[in-house]
Amino acid sequence: MRSSWADSVVNSAAENVAAGSSASNGVVTAAKPTRGAYIPPHLRNLTPSSEPPAPAYSGPSSANDRSGYGGNRWGGPRNDFNQTGYSSGGRTGGWNNRSGGWDRGREREVNPFGDDVDTEKVFSEQENTGINFDAYEDIPVETSGDNVPPPVNTFAEIDLGEALNQNIKRCKYVKPTPVQRHAIPISLAGRDLMACAQTGSGKTAAFCFPIISGIMKGQASQRPPRGARTVYPLALILSPTRELSCQIHDEAKKFSYQTGVKVVVAYGGAPISQQLRDLERGVDILVATPGRLVDLLERARVSLQMIRYLALDEADRMLDMGFEPQIRKIVEQMDMPPQGVRQTMLFSATFPKEIQRLASDFLSNYVFLAVGRVGSSTDLIVQRVEFVHDTDKRSHLMDLLHAQRANGVHGKQYLTLVFVETKKGADSLEHWLCMNGFPATTIHGDRTQQVSLM
Numbered sequence: 001m002r003s004s005w006a007d008s009v010v011n012s013a014a015e016n017v018a019a020g021s022s023a024s025n026g027v028v029t030a031a032k033p034t035r036g037a038y039i040p041p042h043l044r045n046l047t048p049s050s051e052p053p054a055p056a057y058s059g060p061s062s063a064n065d066r067s068g069y070g071g072n073r074w075g076g077p078r079n080d081f082n083q084t085g086y087s088s089g090g091r092t093g094g095w096n097n098r099s100g101g102w103d104r105g106r107e108r109e110v111n112p113f114g115d116d117v118d119t120e121k122v123f124s125e126q127e128n129t130g131i132n133f134d135a136y137e138d139i140p141v142e143t144s145g146d147n148v149p150p151p152v153n154t155f156a157e158i159d160l161g162e163a164l165n166q167n168i169k170r171c172k173y174v175k176p177t178p179v180q181r182h183a184i185p186i187s188l189a190g191r192d193l194m195a196c197a198q199t200g201s202g203k204t205a206a207f208c209f210p211i212i213s214g215i216m217k218g219q220a221s222q223r224p225p226r227g228a229r230t231v232y233p234l235a236l237i238l239s240p241t242r243e244l245s246c247q248i249h250d251e252a253k254k255f256s257y258q259t260g261v262k263v264v265v266a267y268g269g270a271p272i273s274q275q276l277r278d279l280e281r282g283v284d285i286l287v288a289t290p291g292r293l294v295d296l297l298e299r300a301r302v303s304l305q306m307i308r309y310l311a312l313d314e315a316d317r318m319l320d321m322g323f324e325p326q327i328r329k330i331v332e333q334m335d336m337p338p339q340g341v342r343q344t345m346l347f348s349a350t351f352p353k354e355i356q357r358l359a360s361d362f363l364s365n366y367v368f369l370a371v372g373r374v375g376s377s378t379d380l381i382v383q384r385v386e387f388v389h390d391t392d393k394r395s396h397l398m399d400l401l402h403a404q405r406a407n408g409v410h411g412k413q414y415l416t417l418v419f420v421e422t423k424k425g426a427d428s429l430e431h432w433l434c435m436n437g438f439p440a441t442t443i444h445g446d447r448t449q450q451v452s453l454m
């Protein structure tokens with residue numbers, strides 16, 4: 001006999017359901033929970049003493065429900081999700097098998113921060129993770145659109161929820177970056193967003209915070225059709241490469257630690273079996289590369305019909321890599337709720353015609369946000385091009401390395417990255433640098449070889 005609290009939630013919910021709370025609306029029919037019974041995110045990590053069990057699913061009676069999969073499939077306009085008007089007492093809880101999870105509430109969550117950290121201490125130390133906030137003060141920010149929600153200066157000004165606030169402290173984020181200052185309030189207000197911001201500007205948190213917060217606070221009473229092994233994520237984050245997807249996944253796991261929100265990553269070039277197993281354990285936020293996601297959709301292992309949030313990261317790069325057909329298939333030709341019903345955030349470093357077309361096709365009454373000069377390289381990096389004969393390249397590199405070592409920069413030791421065309425060339429350079437007093441490590445990628453030097 002199972003006796004955990006997670007089971008008692010499920011059982012008491014099932015009993016309530018069986019007792020007739022939904023008998024008349026015909027939505028809930030299961031009298032006994034089975035594999036896959038759903039526990040809403042905000043209840044998944046709680047202990048018996050900290051919060052009472054979820055109330056039973058009581059059918060699509062509230063104005064906030066996306067009700068009636070037979071009629072209006074998505075149950076009215078997106079604002080009905082009412083992210084901003086949430087009060088913790090107003091949650092209806094509810095349960096279903098949305099994510100296909102099994103025993104989700106009982107799974108031990110790995111701490112992505114390693115050893116438990118003292119969040120208060122971290123916050124008072126006023127550290128950050130290396131972003132140069134002083135340099136951000138002068139960065140031009142442009143917004144346009146109807147009734148653009150005002151930016152915030154601190155995370156404390158935004159109601160992201162206690163668990164997420166704790167994780168922001170654990171990440172040592174003291175204040176929001178410019179893209180976060182603007183994008184988070186816009187997204188929390190339920191608006192679609194087209195954001196132009198450079199890499200490294202803090203975009204990941206800018207789209208993850210509103211998604212995680214929205215899932216934590218949102219209604220959990222939607223009830224998808226039961227599909228054998230199909231999972232129904234609530235949010236989809238598309239990104240061009242495996243590396244970026246994994247990076248977003250790692251960050252999102254930190255942000256969602258102890259929130260009960262489950263994040264899974266799926267990318268091509270790796271066996272699909274482990275990713276399928278991860279999906280079967282439950283998924284609220286799916287981070288995926290377009291090609292692998294199309295595969296999962298065609299196998300009917302993922303359905304997009306419950307998607308409330310869609311984020312496209314580095315959209316220009318995805319188009320450069322030829323992913324437009326896959327992206328359009330995912331967004332326009334599968335079962336994803338249409339624009340205006342889902343909430344969509346499109347991030348791109350540049351804003352060429354193709355991205356403008358994508359924005360007008362995917363977004364609804366959106367806010368345009370540009371942080372920094374669109375399409376330019378960052379002011380924080382000085383770029384210099386030097387033409388050197390092939391035969392002089394190594395000696396020139398050696399001069400640069402000696403100059404850097406001699407000058408130092410404010411007494412700090414910096415690393416140097418050298419990009420090399422071939423694996424063989426990288427190995428040979430590494431050997432040569434070591435022989436000349438610059439210990440180097442080669443990192444072999446699929447396409448670009450890098451040598452980093454001390």
Ligand SMILES: Nc1ncnc2c1ncn2[C@@H]1O[C@H](COP(=O)(O)OP(=O)(O)OP(=O)(O)O)[C@@H](O)[C@H]1O
Pocket residue numbers: 128129130131172173174175176177180198199200201202203204205244247
């Ligand atoms: N508010 C913040 N305070 C301190 N550090 C932050 C903040 N926001 C993000 N960072 C850190 O800054 C770094 C860059 O952020 P992030 O990776 O989100 O940028 P990005 O724009 O998404 O870059 P990429 O395009 O490479 O994904 C990360 O190490 C992240 O943890």
